[in-house]
Amino acid sequence: MHVVHVNLAAGFRGGERQTQLLVQGLAEQGLTQTLVGRQGGELVDRCRNIPGLHVVAVRNNIVSAARALSGAALVHVHEGRAIQAAWLAHRLGKVPYLVTRRVQKGPRRTLANRIMYRTAAVRVAVSHAIGESLQLLDPRLDFRVVPDSTSALFADPAQARRIRSQYGDGVLIGTVAALVDSHKGQLQVIEIARRFAQPLPEVRFLLIGGGPDEAMLKAAAAGLPNVVFTGHVDNVGDYLAALDLFFYPSRHEGLGSILLDAMEFGLPIVATAVGGIPEIIEDGRNGFLCAVDDIGAQSEALGRLIHDTDRRAQIGAVNIDK
Structure with a gap:
């Protein structure tokens, strides 16, 4: 199974750290993975040496990101803008995608967001509070709660x-x-x-x-x-x-x-x-x-x-x- 992770954030904060931890954990299990990230972004640089991971750096452009998602068995969306690329890839090639929400503020209540979140095969929230904010967009949106993991930080x-x-x-x-x-x-x-x-x-x-x-x-x-x-x-x-x-x-x-x-x-x-x-x-x-x-x-x-x-x-x- 080929999983493509997409995170277009420019910086490196908690969501990017969790993306990196998940990719590392799945790599240890031997899963075939690709990370689509932003050119010049810290996440891309930090993940380049993960064994078995193919890293694709794209411009800050939804179409470029969507093209990089073709051929995946599953796309995992890790931040708000990336869902646009995943939805476009789904429209063009029927690629299924799941979305993980990590921010308390829900998506803007627009028709486009309702369509993109409804189309997702699975919606994951890292807390019940986030899941409830997602349902403010559309009460029919179900979600699964999967909390973040610890970072297993080393201390000397x-x-x-x-x-x-x-x-x-x-x-x-x-x-x-x-x-x-x-x-x-x-x-x-x-x-x-x-x-x-x-x-x-x-x-x-x-x-x-x-x-x-x-x-x-x-x-x-x-x-x-x-x-x-x-x-x-x-x-x-x-x-x-x-x-x-x-x-x-x-x-x-x-x-x-x-x-x-x-x-x-x-x-x-x-x-x-x-x-x-x-x-x-x-x-x-x-x-x-x-x-x-x-x-x-x-x-x-x-x-x-x-x-x-x-x-x-x-x-x-x-x-x-x-």
């Missing part, structure tokens, strides 16, 4: 200790996300850090990742010695291994696969109750959930875990088992 204990040693003996709180406040909510991290700066000066907040809002966020955090911007890092596992707490204040989120990674590292989590996050975090059991921009509740939850090492350990153990 020596590197984790080195990272840890840079920030003293205080509690280390981190968030891993693209620096895009309208999505990942990093201004909330900075506001909480401002509140904690005097009563808990030893606590550090690490914003791990890069992105278009970096300059704005650094300006907002000016004068706060307890906020650290790491920039983009490849060794995310080392940073997760160095943390005491994971904070994820997203403003909207399909699932938040980085939470699965944080759980795998046994980290207690404070997150916002949006999208698919409550499907991962059970409030009070393996973390705490708060409303977006409820700085008071977020501060209280973080403060509780900062001061209660036994509770941190208890929640961390639940996350490892989960």
